[in-house]
Amino acid sequence: MKVNELKYDQLRNECCDECKKFKSTADLEPLEGIIGQERAVEAIDFGLDIKRKGYNIYISGISGTGRNSYINLITEKKARKENTAGDWVYVYNFKKPENPIALRLDSGQGKIFKKAIENTIIFIKKEIENTFTSKEYERSKNMLFKQLNETSEELLAELNTLARKYGFIYSNTDRGLVSVPLKDDGTPMTEEDFKDISKERYAEIQKKSGELNLASIDMFKKIKDIDESFRDKLKKLDGEFATKVVNLHTDRLKYRFDGNKKVEGYLIDLKNDIIDKVDMFKTDNKQQQSNPFLAMQHKGNETFFERYQVNLFIDNSDKEHAPIVFETNPTYSNLLGNIEFINEMGVLKTSFQKIVPGSIHAANGGYLIIQVKDLMENVFAYKGLMRALLNDEANIETIQTTMGYPVTTGLKPEPIKLDIKVILVGDPRSYGILYTYDEHFAKLFKIRADFDVEMVRTSANVEKMAKFIASHCEKEGLRHFERDAVCKVVEYSSKIADNQEKLSSRFNKVVEIIYEADSWASLENSELVYKEHVEKAIQQKIYRNNMYEEKVLELFDEGTYILDVEGKKVGEINGLAVVGAGEYSFGKPSKITVSTYRGKSGLINIEREARTSGKIHDKGVMIINGFMGYKYAQTRPLALSASIVFEQLYSGIDGDSASSTELYAIMSSLSNKPIKQGIAVTGSVNQRGQIQPIGGVNQKIEGYFNVCKMKGITGEQGVIIPYQNVKNLMLNDAVVEAVRDGKFHIYPVKSVDEGIEILTGVPAGCLDEDGCYEENTIHYLVDQKLQQYLKPLNDEKKDEEEDQPIEKSKEDEEVEEDVKPKKRGRPRKTKEEKEDGSK
Secondary structure, three states, X not given: OOOXXXXXXXXXXXXXXXXXXXXXXXXXXXXXXXXXXXXXHHHHHHHHHOOOOOEOEEEEOOOOOOHHHHHHHHHHHHHOOOOOOOEEEEEOOOOOOOOOEEEEEOOOHHHHHHHHHHHHHHHHHHHHHHHOOOHHHHHHHHHHHHHHHHHHHHHHHHHHHHHHOOOEEEEEEOOEEXXXXXXXXXXXXXXXXXXXXXXXXXXXHHHHHHHHHXXXXXXXXXXXXXXXXXXXXXXHHHHHHHHHHHHHHHHHHHHHOOOOXXXXXXXXXXXXXXHHOHHHHOOOHHHHHHOHHHHHHHHHHHHXXXXXXXXXXXXXXXXXXXXXXXXXXXXXXXXXXXXXXXEEOOEEEOOHHHEEOOHHHHOOOOEEEEEHHHHHOOHHHHHHHHHHHHHOEEOOOOHHHHOOOOOOOOOOOOOEEOOOEEEEEEOHHHHHHHHHHOOOHHHHEOEEEEOOOEEEOOHHHHHHHHHHHHHHHHHHOOOOXXXXXXXHHHHHHHHHHOXXXXXXXXXXXXXXXXXXXXXXXXXXXXXXXXXXXXXXXXXXXXXXXXXXXXXXXXXXXXXXXXXXOOOEEOOEEEEEEEEEEOOEEEEEEEXXXXXXXXXXXXEEEHHHHOOOEOHHHHHHHHHHHHHHHHHHOOOOOOOOEEEEEEOOOOOOEOOOOOHHHHHHHHHHHHHOOOEEOOEEEOOEEOOOOEEEOOOOXXXXXXXXXXXXXXXXXXXXXEEEEEHHHHHXXXXXXXXXXXXXXXXXXXXXXXXXXXXXHHHHOOOOOOEOOOOOEOOOOHHHHHHHHHHHHHHHHHXXXXXXXXXXXXOOOHHHHHHHHHHOOOOOOOOOOOHHHHHHOOO
């Protein structure tokens, strides 16, 4: 079964013909848009165009794929074609002060409205003060007082006539009308007179006072009615004078903001409140200056006039298009707004002026962009956002209220209607979590835009990559890249993608090389960036990150890590793994050993027993067990115990990429055929013996090559890889050169049979017509060994049955004979055949 090793030109897809159209990136137009994300672009365009509830956008992809750059670009472009969002203000609710009113105004009108209201109140206050000190008002008020005095005098005379009958007279004091007893001469008693009266006289006065109180009830009710009537007339008079002043100004405001019904309603309430509270406007400045008490009272009344202020909540006067808000810190308050407090002498107070907006209000009428990772760290902010989108309105409340804690504020501002497109930028995992655990998420984010990590390496995309480099050179003031330098960047992009036929969409990685190559060119005072500068940038990037790899290589070099790269050994093989060290990862070979022996335990994964093995690795070992049963236990039980271990592994291991490697070592141990130690292996295997692709093939090959180079290249060393991974090869120059010179070999295999032949030099073997494997092949030798393991176990079982005889009836024997399984597969060998070994 011949396997052709790979030629050097199959180990890397070099960029040649695609870059012949230009000499340097200076000849190219800068790139517009994004490369290789057609699916995501279409989804985003559709999501931005559709104006329906629930069609918010979730942008899914890993960092560096251009998610943020593109969404910033496209929303800016989209927003410029849309009208500016309106302004929002909060005003006092004269009917329900705990529910401030939200007013929407055209863009730029909010600031004007606020200033207009402030000026109007100032003018009204000044004019009311002037009005209520005018001669006309004094004349009208004096007429009311004159009427009151005349009526009061008549009632007082009538009341005193009644009082004299009981020996009293009424005196008008600061406390109102007070009854005073009369002396015998008809004059009112003084305090001195009252002290000298006898007890009998005192009792008589008390009796007469009670009788007078009963007799004067109707009279006092009439006096009270007259007083209330006077107050009503005075208030009406004040209202008439105030109305003339207020109407003039509020009518101007209505005309100025004509067409806004809600503003008109507020102005009506404002007018009525001023008229109703006109006494607060009638402060006499001269009296304040002469009377300190009145001045203090006026200072306390300043808070009263706060009700006539305007909270400019959202001001879009400086915007030229629909708003775009990037919320980088989506806490509850930053995202959904807040109600702030002030501390006055230990007492927390608030008002509608303390209502502050969140980014959801600032982005209303436009676009709100949030990083999912940041949002998921603020659970209450996330829930508040979902609630707002679900109800199409944004409530403003403190986070304490949301959490159910008692709060001191009684404010519940009117919610603001939302017209917003929310764009979440995250990764696929976060999308899955939100979709699974939040029932509203799927209803509210119906557009998913997936950003791919790779794109097909076509001539068109290579040209776009060159334009991408050109655009960065122009934008960042970098040196332009010479043609071969561009080719090197393209090859680097394919290496990141681990695919000869693809380019990486992780543009941040490409941009890093562009910047660093320009820096190396700058150090050499080069006019252009050349191929050597790109290579230098790549090498130095590796050097800055591969100290751990070098430490591992030192351990191989000094013999701390035991690894044979030449010779042959039974049951030992070199496996390959990828070790991650932050941004950088590298391949590390490990010796895998297997011990096989007679028993019933099956395969023992020592890594699993030591709890250093992951679930996928455990699955791979179980698959090997399935292969062994499929291949060698169709007609008899599998009598095998085998222990597998990664030698000198002191940390965890996971993945199934070593399952074929472990299987080769088991087959070597059972067949007693040695494995070439110069050939390392990677590849997954299934239960039918087919080799399956793995990840990190470039790192694994390069890592093993580095160890071989350190220990000495023999010309016999190489790596077995799955044939499906050939397209993933983007190997470095050192490996490619070694393969070209015949010093290193890479073998792509499709099956276990192909791999074991390369490793042992012995054919794998096939079943013949009789169901037996060809003699002196690997499968034949393995099968023979398993038969040897089985015979003693059968003998032991037979001895146990003979030691415990069971009496059976004739009927039992007949039934047992009927259900006894018929012999299948290869016949049991005779003693002569076993000794001869030729059959």
